Amino acid sequence: MNAVGIIGLGLIGGSMAKAAEAAGYKVYGSDASADVVESALKDGVLSGRLEDHYGDIGMLMVALYPLDVVDIILETAPKLPAGCIVVDCTGVKKMICSALSERLSVMGLRFIGGHPMAGKEVSGYENACADLFVGASMILCTDEFTDSAAVDEACGIFPKLGFSQVKITTADEHDRVIAFTSQLAHVVSSAYIKSPTLDVRYGFSAGSFKDMTRVALLNENMWADLFLANRDDILREIRQISEHLKEFDDAIEERNRDALVKLLADGRVRKERDNAAEGI
Amino acid sequence: MNAVGIIGLGLIGGSMAKAAEAAGYKVYGSDASADVVESALKDGVLSGRLEDHYGDIGMLMVALYPLDVVDIILETAPKLPAGCIVVDCTGVKKMICSALSERLSVMGLRFIGGHPMAGKEVSGYENACADLFVGASMILCTDEFTDSAAVDEACGIFPKLGFSQVKITTADEHDRVIAFTSQLAHVVSSAYIKSPTLDVRYGFSAGSFKDMTRVALLNENMWADLFLANRDDILREIRQISEHLKEFDDAIEERNRDALVKLLADGRVRKERDNAAEGI
Known part of the structure; x- marks a missing residue:
């Protein structure tokens, strides 16, 4: 395969194109x-417009807002060559x-x-870069309709775009885990920064505050759709962390030092185990 | 002033000594x-043992566990020369x-x-480094007993140790704001990592997850004392974020997209304003 098609040249699709x-x-x-297509042609990132080259591509990648993906792919499908690999980025x-x-x-x-x-906290083709995926994980979800040779091919292609690993999983497992590793982080960051204390925090900045609030700078329309599309999984994670915050609240309220040390030690041990599993 | 004394040569005191x-x-x-004192003498970080040089120092810094600070300072005070500046790091x-x-x-x-x-997620003299404070803020808390000439001197000294700014405030304001910028971050990180989904997350890592859980790797005895010493302020912040998480929970539970977009947009705008105020 020597040609790919990309629909949607924003931060993700534009970076895929550049990579x-x-x-x-x-x-x-x-x-x-x-204008974006013109820029990408002028930059030499695109060799041509997709509408003139459907027949030439071995793989189509689609990087659009969540609610647009299915319709656009179904609309495009009849134009694609037989056996074309189609991968979305939702x-x-x-x-x-x-x-x-x-x-x-x-x-x-x-x-x-x-x-x-x-990802980045900024969007659009102008922020896309060829090295966005360096060191990142590309997740591929398979089911009983998936062609295993296509998965093998994809496992060969994505590392060439910079990804350090390709993780094969199911859509169910993906949505369950991503609710914790990514979606919850965005909800918590957004909730964190709503404290009225924000307005008097200048000069008191700390690295931990910056880390906790970094992804509050998000695209609210895209993330609202992602949360609603994964409603049960993200609700479960919000309720998990809320219960755990309540345990801290209770221990501090009751001045129960033993309980508080136990809660914090449990978090520390979990983080140590997690780092060790990642080889940190 | 050309000599400082430091009690407690762990991560913070050791880094102060090296800087x-x-x-x-x-x-x-x-x-x-x-052993730590021996190492610091051998490293050339210390010019001598504090007990042999109380009379020579113009400033004493104390970097100990929260509950030890007051007793050790009161015990040391009679040995210090008149007019000596005393700064704790709690x-x-x-x-x-x-x-x-x-x-x-x-x-x-x-x-x-x-x-x-x-700070760092690791502790002890072996992790102390001369550049730990580069770019950081040094907060000084004053009241009616504070000598203003001492504050002026301190404002000259701390930038030489790497700090990019010295913030003058009151103990009340410090504790109120720090509950939000630092203490809450540690509680939330520790609560975040307690989700059972942690155990199946490998291969699904994201930058946001790493940021949210970084400071879960904490010293539980020190932080338990810090939380209990600032009980009302940290409880207020835990309850703030819990209420805001509940707003997200409600909007997602009710599939109320408008409310969800509004919550996320409010967080984004606050983060943009915060970045702008910091000059980011």
């Missing part, structure tokens, strides 16, 4: 903004895979649900 | 561990300043409550 071009692939792209997977996996398989296309675990 | 030595001060230190200030400010003033010493806003 693929840098890796030696021909890249054909499209975007709702004609942060939730049950909603996408259940709508597409069987249908695209019947049409002779090879769909894999994808989620590149990388 | 002061690098800045050209003579440093005389003491520590509960004889993460809570009302408890320390109320116990020491007037008493040391009566003894002819010049006490200032201090809090260096820097």
Whole structure:
């Protein structure tokens, strides 16, 4: 395979395009903004417009807002060559895979649900960069309609775009875990920064405050759709952390030092174990 | 002033010693561990043992566990030369300043409550480094017993140790704000990592997860004392974030997209304003 198509040239799709071009692939792209396509052609990131090259591509990547992904892929599918690999880049997977996996398989296309675990607090093609995925994990979700040869091919392609690992999982497991590792972080950051104490914090900044609030700088429309598409999983995680915060509240309220030390030690041990499992 | 004394040569006191030595001060230190003092003498960080040089120092810094600070300072005070500046490094200030400010003033010493806003997830002299405070804020808490000339001198000294700013405030304001910028971050990190989903997260790592859980790797005995010493302020912040998490829970539970977008947009705007105020 030597050519990829990309629909949506924002932060993620634009970075995929730049990484693929840098890796030696021909890249054909499209975007709702004609200006963005012009820029990408001028930058030499795109070798042409996707609408002129459907027949040339071996893989199509789609990086759009969550609620647009299914419709655009179904609309595009009849134009794609037989056997074309189709990978989306959406942060939730049950909603996408259940709508597409069987249908695209019947049409002779090879769909894999994808989620590149990388991002920035800024968006758009102008912030896209060829090294956004360096060191990141590319998650691929498979089911009974997935073509295993397509997964093998994808496992060869994504490391060339910078990813340090390709994680194969199911849409169910993806959505359950991502609710904890990514979605909850965004909810907590946004909740954290709502304290009225924010307005008097200048000069009292600490690294921990910066870390806790970094991802509060998010795109509210995209994240609202991601949360609603993963409602049960994110609600479960919000309730988990709320219960654990209540345990801290109780221990401090009751001045129960033993309970407080135990809660903190449990968190420390979990973090140590987690670091060790990651080889940190 | 050309010599400082330091009691407690752990991560913070050890880093103060290394930074002061690098800045050209003579440093005389003491520590509960004889081995640590030996190491610091051998490293050339210390010019001598504090017990042999009380009369030579112009400033004493004390970096001990919160509950030890007041007793050790009161025990040491009679040995210090008249007019000696005394600065502690404890993460809570009302408890320390109320116990020491007037008493040391009566003894002819010049006490200032201090809090260096820097740290690491590891502790001890072996992790101390001369550049720990580079770019950080040094908070000084003053009251009616504070000698203003001592504050002026301290404002000249701490930037030489790497601090980018010295923030002058009161113990009340310090404890109120620090509950939000630092203490809450440690509680939330510790609560975050308690989700059972942690055990299946490998391969799903994201930068936001790492940021949210970094400071869960804490010293539970020290932080338990800091939380209990600042009980009302940290309880208020835990309850603030819990209420805000409940707003997210409600909006997602009710599938109320408008409310959810509004909550997220409010967080984003607050983060943008906060970054702007910091010049980011």
